[in-house]
Amino acid sequence: MPYKGTENFSHNQAERLGVLVTNLGTPDAPTPSALRKYLAEFLWDPRVVEVPRPLWWLILHGVILRIRPRRSAKAYAGVWSPEGSPLLVHTAKQAEGIREALQAKYGSNVVVGFAMRYGNPSIPRVLDEMQQQGVTKLLVLPLYPQYSASTSASTFDAISKDFMGRRWLPDFRFVSHYHDFPAYIEAMAQHIEAHWAEHGRKQKLILSYHGIPLKYLLNGDPYHCECHKTSRLLAERLGLKKDEYLTTFQSRFGREEWLKPYTDETLKSLPATGVKSIDVFCPGFSSDCLETVEEIDEENREYFMEAGGKEFAYIPCLNASPGHINALVQLIEENIQGWAVPTNDGEQLEARAKLAEARKQATFPGRNDI
Numbered sequence: 001m002p003y004k005g006t007e008n009f010s011h012n013q014a015e016r017l018g019v020l021v022t023n024l025g026t027p028d029a030p031t032p033s034a035l036r037k038y039l040a041e042f043l044w045d046p047r048v049v050e051v052p053r054p055l056w057w058l059i060l061h062g063v064i065l066r067i068r069p070r071r072s073a074k075a076y077a078g079v080w081s082p083e084g085s086p087l088l089v090h091t092a093k094q095a096e097g098i099r100e101a102l103q104a105k106y107g108s109n110v111v112v113g114f115a116m117r118y119g120n121p122s123i124p125r126v127l128d129e130m131q132q133q134g135v136t137k138l139l140v141l142p143l144y145p146q147y148s149a150s151t152s153a154s155t156f157d158a159i160s161k162d163f164m165g166r167r168w169l170p171d172f173r174f175v176s177h178y179h180d181f182p183a184y185i186e187a188m189a190q191h192i193e194a195h196w197a198e199h200g201r202k203q204k205l206i207l208s209y210h211g212i213p214l215k216y217l218l219n220g221d222p223y224h225c226e227c228h229k230t231s232r233l234l235a236e237r238l239g240l241k242k243d244e245y246l247t248t249f250q251s252r253f254g255r256e257e258w259l260k261p262y263t264d265e266t267l268k269s270l271p272a273t274g275v276k277s278i279d280v281f282c283p284g285f286s287s288d289c290l291e292t293v294e295e296i297d298e299e300n301r302e303y304f305m306e307a308g309g310k311e312f313a314y315i316p317c318l319n320a321s322p323g324h325i326n327a328l329v330q331l332i333e334e335n336i337q338g339w340a341v342p343t344n345d346g347e348q349l350e351a352r353a354k355l356a357e358a359r360k361q362a363t364f365p366g367r368n369d370i
């Protein structure tokens with residue numbers, strides 16, 4: 001098998017440091033056919049659904065992909081904006097914010113791109129673009145603060161699968177989690193305080209995270225512990241007592257047991273215990289998406305109000321807010337320590353060009369610019 005190379009490489013070209021931010025991915029359009037394509041890729045990932053492949057193929061193609069795309073397309077249509085899916089729009093803005101901040105500090109030899117684990121822009125496509133731009137040092141930052149095999153490790157799989165087909169690998173670093181990174185906790189705390197200053201504080205703060213099957217926790221996935229640690233650090237920073245906040249898990253998929261307490265069941269039961277007003281925030285989602293806008297702010301709001309709740313305030317995700325960008329930039333800087341950003345300034349490039357010219361007569365075919 002021929003490996004993907006860098007045939008047009010020249011020793012005169014700028015060497016760059018690349019930062020690739022990734023997120024889960026989203027369908028290309030809120031239509032059943034786009035949903036079928038997206039879900040077929042997503043739900044076939046063995047990191048996401050750990051069921052023996054032949055059995056899962058039958059269930060996925062025989063049942064799920066016949067029913068779910070239509071239902072999910074309706075839900076996506078309800079959150080779709082003129083610019084596209086919220087997850088894609090926020091992730092693009094985050095990458096832009098990070099790029100601006102890093103280039104202002106380190107110059108144009110820092111390249112910042114974003115890619116999606118499923119769907120577009122795909123990881124292989126963006127890695128190709130980065131290699132063409134001369135990226136020789138690469139930091140990958142999946143925007144999943146809490147590690148889970150179903151998300152962080154799955155992203156690592158996609159990167160390694162791409163690397164397996166590449167001839168020239170970059171120096172490589174990977175941020176597998178940042179659930180307790182001080183700047184991330186601080187960004188969330190300030191964001192929640194700003195919300196309280198404007199809208200007032202409710203009786204309880206619900207911190208709702210995407211769930212995973214309970215079986216994954218029992219098999220050693222640290223996700224559950226990292227969610228609880230994020231909640232504890234955030235609550236400590238906000239000065240909340242133990243009974244002033246709750247950690248819950250949302251977005252169940254399939255029939256097996258998932259991490260508990262479930263967000264929907266909790267919200268349905270809270271009013272009967274005297275908790276009639278709540279703030280809800282989702283620390284594990286770096287961007288608002290279907291799971292927050294539709295599932296939390298619409299569906300779960302309804303459950304709570306129908307059960308006798310009086311006030312439900314949804315606090316948006318950090319998205320591309322300056323506080324979030326600042327925290328992510330700090331996280332990136334912590335992870336590129338020791339990697340000098342190449343300074344291919346005019347003088348250096350000129351010197352290299354002269355050197356290349358002088359060596360043009362070298363006998364080695366092809367690359368005479370060493």
Ligand SMILES: C=CC1=C(C)c2cc3[nH]c(cc4nc(cc5[nH]c(cc1n2)c(C)c5CCC(=O)O)C(CCC(=O)O)=C4C)c(C)c3C=C
Binds near residue numbers: 024025026251289
């Ligand atoms: C933030 C972390 C996430 C974890 C952990 C996670 C695990 C996980 N998810 C599914 C199944 C689905 N998730 C879906 C949407 C979705 N999931 C996350 C994040 C995590 N998932 C996000 C950000 C989104 C929203 C994407 C968007 O386009 O807005 C969906 C698709 C939605 C639908 O069709 O209803 C499914 C399905 C599993 C099985 C799982 C762990 C095993």
Ligand SMILES: [Fe+2]
Binds near residue numbers: 210251
């Ligand atoms: Fe999910």
Ligand SMILES: [Fe+2]
Binds near residue numbers: 224225226228
């Ligand atoms: Fe735990």
